[in-house]
Amino acid sequence: MSTRTITSLSGHREWIDLDFVERERTPEPAMALGIQSHVAGLSLSNPIELLDALGVDRSRKAVHDWVQKSDLQPEPGQSPNQIAFDETVIRINDQQFWLYAAAHLKTNDLLQVRIFSTTTTESTEIVLRELQRKHDVETAVFLVDGAQHLQTALQRTGLRFQMRRHGNRNAVERIFRELKRRTSSFSNCFSHVEPETAELWLQTFARWHTATN
Known part of the structure; x- marks a missing residue:
């Protein structure tokens, strides 16, 4: 350890x-x-x-x-001013999945993690609407990269965003690096599990990460 x-x-x-x-x-x-x-x-x-x-x-x-x-989940009820929002590829049973994550920039807490088999505007909207239900994000500014589907989904959900490739947005990238480092014993691959099982582990990780941050 x-x-x-x-x-x-x-x-x-x-x-x-x-x-x-x-x-x-x-x-x-x-x-x-x-x-x-x-x-x-x-x-x-x-x-x-x-x-x-x-x-x-x-x-x-x-x-x-x-x-x-x-069934631990990231705790609801936060009111961030800025949110780093991004996605990255993970592998489950040698298949590619997309991991979405939203991080509170001031506290570095993980607000939400979700897994989808594809990355689309629709899947991004699902994550954002869940964030809207769980946290007070209506006045928050989402920092995203140049991915068009992320920006389109934010526009559809009425949320504010700025395109930021470096600086504060790196918070969520640091979390992704930590997640990938943690899964290195699985060669960055969850083996012999269903996607739902991997997602539950990642959500538990998010709860732990926030509690010990």
Whole structure:
């Protein structure tokens, strides 16, 4: 694990909602540690080792299932002045998908992450309308690159934007680099999972990223 990962594991875990737990035999603090370490370090080997040190014997599948069942999402209700908005390619089972991300420039929080099989004006609109429902973005300025479909979708949704190739917009690019670094143990590819599963992991990562930012 990286130094930041180790440091983040000593932090609070209030951002992890365990309401999904019903008859789980694992103590909740151990489950929270398992979820946190999987998102922070990615490899499922890490939480297994940590839990084993606590005397909790659980499988990789169990930790994977905890992350999926917790269904953690970026917290709503933010009011950013500027938002870095962009997309990048990731691979799931050797197929190409597009990852959209929106980042609050002042706090560097991830406001939204979504995955689509194609990048179109329509898919971009879906992401933007979800942002409008979850956050107060009506007066925010979206910083985007020269991609026409991003600009067209922003116009259709009535949101303000500026074309910016460098400077503040690099915030979301830094997050993309972090995501790709994190998935390096998968060779930047989520293997043997459905796109929905990969998207849930990425949304959990967004929640963790904001909580430890």
